[in-house]
Amino acid sequence: MSMSDTVRMSGRRRARSRKAIAAVLQFLVVVATTYLGLLAVTFFIGRVIPIDPVLAVLGDRAPQHVVERTREAMGLNLPLYQQFFIYCQQALSGDFGTSVLTTNPVMTDIRRVFPATIELATLGTVIGALIGVPLGVLAAVKRGSIADQIVRVIGLVGYSVPIFWLALLALLVFYARLRWVAYPGRIDIVYEYTFSPITGFYLVDALWQRQWDVFRDVFRHIILPASLLGYFSLAYISRMTRSFMLNELQQEYIVAARAKGLSEARIIWAHALRNAAVPLVTVIALSYAGLLEGSVLTETVFAWPGLGLYITNSLQNADMNAVLGGTIIIGSVFIGINLLSDLLYRTLDPRTRAR
Amino acid sequence: MSLATETRPLTRREWLLSDRPQSRLQARLGRAYMTWRRFSANRLAVVGLLILLGLCFVAAFADLLAPHSPVIGNLAGARLLPPGSEGYLLGTDDQGRDILSRLIHGSRLTLAVVVLVAIIAAPVGLIVGAVAGYAGGWIDAILMRVTDIFLAFPKLVLALAFVAALGPGIENAVIAIAITSWPPYARIARAETLTVRNSDYIAAVRLMGASPARIVFRHVVPMCMSSLIVRVTLDMAGIILTAAGLGFLGLGAQPPLPEWGAMIASGRRFILDQWWVATMPGIAILIVSLGFNLLGDGLRDALDPRESGQ
Numbered sequence: 001m002s003m004s005d006t007v008r009m010s011g012r013r014r015a016r017s018r019k020a021i022a023a024v025l026q027f028l029v030v031v032a033t034t035y036l037g038l039l040a041v042t043f044f045i046g047r048v049i050p051i052d053p054v055l056a057v058l059g060d061r062a063p064q065h066v067v068e069r070t071r072e073a074m075g076l077n078l079p080l081y082q083q084f085f086i087y088c089q090q091a092l093s094g095d096f097g098t099s100v101l102t103t104n105p106v107m108t109d110i111r112r113v114f115p116a117t118i119e120l121a122t123l124g125t126v127i128g129a130l131i132g133v134p135l136g137v138l139a140a141v142k143r144g145s146i147a148d149q150i151v152r153v154i155g156l157v158g159y160s161v162p163i164f165w166l167a168l169l170a171l172l173v174f175y176a177r178l179r180w181v182a183y184p185g186r187i188d189i190v191y192e193y194t195f196s197p198i199t200g201f202y203l204v205d206a207l208w209q210r211q212w213d214v215f216r217d218v219f220r221h222i223i224l225p226a227s228l229l230g231y232f233s234l235a236y237i238s239r240m241t242r243s244f245m246l247n248e249l250q251q252e253y254i255v256a257a258r259a260k261g262l263s264e265a266r267i268i269w270a271h272a273l274r275n276a277a278v279p280l281v282t283v284i285a286l287s288y289a290g291l292l293e294g295s296v297l298t299e300t301v302f303a304w305p306g307l308g309l310y311i312t313n314s315l316q317n318a319d320m321n322a323v324l325g326g327t328i329i330i331g332s333v334f335i336g337i338n339l340l341s342d343l344l345y346r347t348l349d350p351r352t353r354a355r
Numbered sequence: 356m357s358l359a360t361e362t363r364p365l366t367r368r369e370w371l372l373s374d375r376p377q378s379r380l381q382a383r384l385g386r387a388y389m390t391w392r393r394f395s396a397n398r399l400a401v402v403g404l405l406i407l408l409g410l411c412f413v414a415a416f417a418d419l420l421a422p423h424s425p426v427i428g429n430l431a432g433a434r435l436l437p438p439g440s441e442g443y444l445l446g447t448d449d450q451g452r453d454i455l456s457r458l459i460h461g462s463r464l465t466l467a468v469v470v471l472v473a474i475i476a477a478p479v480g481l482i483v484g485a486v487a488g489y490a491g492g493w494i495d496a497i498l499m500r501v502t503d504i505f506l507a508f509p510k511l512v513l514a515l516a517f518v519a520a521l522g523p524g525i526e527n528a529v530i531a532i533a534i535t536s537w538p539p540y541a542r543i544a545r546a547e548t549l550t551v552r553n554s555d556y557i558a559a560v561r562l563m564g565a566s567p568a569r570i571v572f573r574h575v576v577p578m579c580m581s582s583l584i585v586r587v588t589l590d591m592a593g594i595i596l597t598a599a600g601l602g603f604l605g606l607g608a609q610p611p612l613p614e615w616g617a618m619i620a621s622g623r624r625f626i627l628d629q630w631w632v633a634t635m636p637g638i639a640i641l642i643v644s645l646g647f648n649l650l651g652d653g654l655r656d657a658l659d660p661r662e663s664g665q
Contacts, residue, residue, distance in 0.1 A: 030503070037504030041513070045520045160644040162596050164603050165619050165637030168626050176627050293509040297600050301623075311512070312604055315519045327509075327516045334509040 031339055036088075038331045042324045043087050047080075096325030101317045106325035109310060114329065115200030116186060117299070117306030121291040123203075123226035128233030128291075129284050133273075135234070136241025140249060141268055151238055158235025163294060167228050167301040174224055182220040184303035191217055225302045232294060233287035240283045244276035251275075278349045285341035289334045393657040400653020406646030414462040421456035426611040428452035435629045446631045448622065454635050457613035461636070464614045465643060468529055468598045469591050475533040477587050480540025485575050487541070488548025489567070499545065506538040511597055518606045525608040528601045532594055543586055547579040581658040589651035592644035599640050615640050 062070075071077055075086060090096070096106035139151035174180045182188065187195065187202060195214050197205040203222065206215035248254065249272055257267045296308035303309070307326055314322035365373070372389075376382035395401055413420060422442070428434075428451030438446040438454075445454040487498035517531035551557060552575070560574055601607035602616025610617065615636040622633030 033500055034504050034507050037501070038508065041508070042516065045516050156645060156648055157641070160592050160596075160641055160648050162599050162603075162616070162619070162637055162640050162644075164600060165633070165640065168619070168623060168633055169637070172626050172630055289509070293511050296511060296515065297603065300604065311515065315515060315604065315606065318519075320519065323516055323519050327512050330509050330512050335507045338507050 027339070027343065031335075034335050034339070035332065038328065038335065039088050039091055040084070042091075042328055042331075043084050045327075046320055046324045047083065047087070091328060096328065097321035099314065099322040099325075100319045101314055101322060106322050109322065110307065110325060110329055112200075113305055113307050113310045116202075116304060117292065117295050117308060119201045119203060120222065120226055120299070120304060120306060121229065121288060121295055123222060124229030124291045125233055125284065125288045127227060127230030128237050128287060131230070132234040132237030133241050133280065136238040137245055137268065137273060139238065139242040140245030143246065148242075151242070155235045155239045158232055163228065163232060164297040164301050166231075167225070167298055170224055170228060171301065181224045182217065184301070186218070186221055186305055187214070188217050188221075225298050225304055229291045229294060229298055233284075233291055236287050236290070237280075237283060241276065241280060244279050245272055248272040248275050278345060281348060282341040282345045285337050285344070289337040292330060292333060292337075390657050394653050397653045397656060399649045400656070403646045403649025403651075403653060406642060407650060410462055410466060410643055410646065413459055414466045417459050417463055421453075421459040423453035423456040425452065425457045425460035425613045435625065435632070437629070438631050438635075445635045446629075448618075448632045449625065449629075454618075454632065457618060458615070458636060458639050461613040461615045461618065461639070462643075464525065464608055464612060465595060465598070465640075468525065468532070469594055469647075471529045472533045472536060472594050473587050473591070475529070476537040477540055477583060479533075480537040481544045481576060481579060481583060483537070484541035484544025484546075485548050485571050485579060488545040489552055489571050489575055495545075498541070502538045502541045505535070506542070508535065510535040511600065514597060514601065515604070515606065518601060523606045523609060525612070525614065528598055528607040531601075532597050536590060536594065539586060539590070540583055543582050544576075544579045547582055548575050551575060551578045585651060585655045585658055588647060588654055591647035591651070595640060595644045595647070 075083060078086075094107045096110075098104070099106050099109055102109055135151050135154070139148040142148055171184065175183060191214050195202075195206070195211065198208065199205055202218040203215065206212075206218055245268075249268075254267060254272060257271050262271075295304075295306060296311060298304070299306045299308035300312050307330060311323055311326040311330075314320075314326070370381065371385045373381065373385065376385055422444075428447065430451045433440075433443065433447045433451040433453075435449055436443050436447040438444065440446060443453050443455070445458070447453055448457070483498055483502065487495040487502075513535050514528075514531040517534060518527050521527040521530065557570060557574060560570055565573075598607055599614075599616030599619070602614045603620045605617070605620060608614030608617055610621070618636040619633045619640075622629070622631075622636070626633050
């Protein structure tokens with residue numbers, strides 16, 4: 001290797017690392033501005049829209065000097081930008097104030113209820129992906145056939161049905177009539193006091209402690225809400241899988257693989273799906289984020305003690321601290337998943353890598 | 356012989372399909388006709404269109420079609436009657452109100468929500484996207500960053516928080532949904548704008564001295580319309596579901612308004628014994644949002660042949 005070659009190499013490498021640093025910086029800017037936006041919107045909702053937060057705390061009969069004192073204590077006499085700055089500081093350190101309803105700090109409450117939501121959404125996504133991907137592949141391979149039409153209808157209904165309504169009907173059929181699943185809630189009252197969860201993910205905890213009867217009971221509680229959420233992610237995942245697979249199956253490398261004499265199963269599962277997998281990861285991540293959000297309505301119906309139920313309960317009791325804290329947490333996770341899936345897409349797909 | 360065929364008057368179809376239109380009107384009608392033919396070849400899309408026409412019809416003539424009052428029930432003699440009871444085709448609810456009549460009147464609320472959200476959110480997105488795409492530079496960067504921020508938010512949860520702050524009610528539900536649903540329209544409008552921005556006809560208009568505002572509103576925005584209409588139609592189903600969800604949580608339309616989501620919520624208490632009270636409004640929501648989805652799919656295939664087939 002000659003001298004000039006080495007110089008050129010290192011120059012190219014430097015240019016590449018500069019590009020990588022720029023990409024990372026750009027990503028950080030995106031993360032920062034998005035979170036700042038989330039905080040700004042929740043600040044706006046909490047501080048600017050209600051007529052007067054002091055009025056909400058004291059009622060309209062408090063004497064003037066008490067109102068003034070409370071206003072000062074709440075920091076509401078400061079200019080808005082200072083209030084926003086303090087708000088951001090508190091939110092970033094996980095301080096969302098105290099819940100009026102439970103009298104706990106909001107963050108403590110959220111820590112208690114969030115595992116239930118995560119467990120539900122995770123199981124829902126697993127169900128959705130395990131069924132949705134094969135359905136989508138089937139629809140793409142048998143394009144235009146009856147199977148394709150059926151998958152299409154399943155997806156369309158999933159897009160069109162109100163989730164809380166389907167949840168009510170599912171309860172009516174599978175719990176009240178058929179007795180296949182347990183009543184709404186997370187665990188039977190019998191076990192509520194004997195079972196001590198460690199992580200808050202009851203399925204994992206029961207497995208870990210080898211309490212099989214608890215595991216069975218928890219499973220009977222979670223399976224119906226998780227299947228419903230799974231159906232919704234299935235509708236989305238199967239539709240996207242079909243579209244990605246159709247795109248891959250038109251490519252020339254498929255023709256080449258056929259010409260080589262590979263079996264059709266190998267072409268579909270090992271070649272086409274492998275290439276469709278990259279955008280699919282993004283889709284599955286997005287549907288996971290969607291389920292976290294969709295759990296708000298499902299949890300209400302199934303009395304599932306998660307973040308969604310916490311938010312709706314607080315809403316009904318005008319507990320704004322809890323509502324905004326929950327919104328920020330769901331929003332943060334949602335944004336995080338969004339950005340991560342974007343990042344994942346870039347690292348998994350060699351075509352999108354910076355050269 | 357050739358003289359005879361030339362003098363024969365054109366049929367309407369031939370006039371529409373003529374590849375050498377004599378006037379702008381003829382060209383436009385011809386294009387509309389082609390679009391309609393592509394659209395109507397898709398049977399499911401036509402079903403969707405019929406569902407929505409039916410919805411509009413029912414909403415327009417609700418007073419004539421509804422057999423009973425939607426808000427005043429017969430508490431003494433008609434509480435919780437099952438479907439098929441005499442005079443009450445779909446049964447009655449806990450206050451003796453005819454469910455069918457409530458559904459018929461509720462169609463007005465559904466339609467109102469959808470139309471209001473569309474006329475608030477779509478123009479906002481359209482203008483933001485078109486301005487960003489046409490202006491470029493830092494205006495584009497800032498507007499698109501704001502759009503992306505809103506796009507990254509969880510829509511339902513944010514709508515919940517908005518309604519919680521503004522207070523429950525159907526107007527606030529509309530505002531909350533509109534605030535969270537404009538960003539996709541901005542992205543679409545920007546993408547379309549970028550494709551037409553450097554075309555010759557824009558250069559020609561600019562050369563003739565048109566102001567940027569005129570170019571954006573008269574020459575760029577119309578080019579974004581067809582993809583925007585498709586997207587809005589497809590979003591309608593989601594808007595209906597969100598509005599119904601807010602109603603279900605008691606944050607949308609307030610009683611005694613016959614909003615479908617709120618009707619499901621009030622029927623929830625009787626779901627085990629009187630299943631029809633909660634079931635019927637859900638079916639109505641399902642049918643209408645299915646209609647929007649089918650119509651949207653069909654419109655996409657008809658207006659945007661590039662995207663179809665997938």
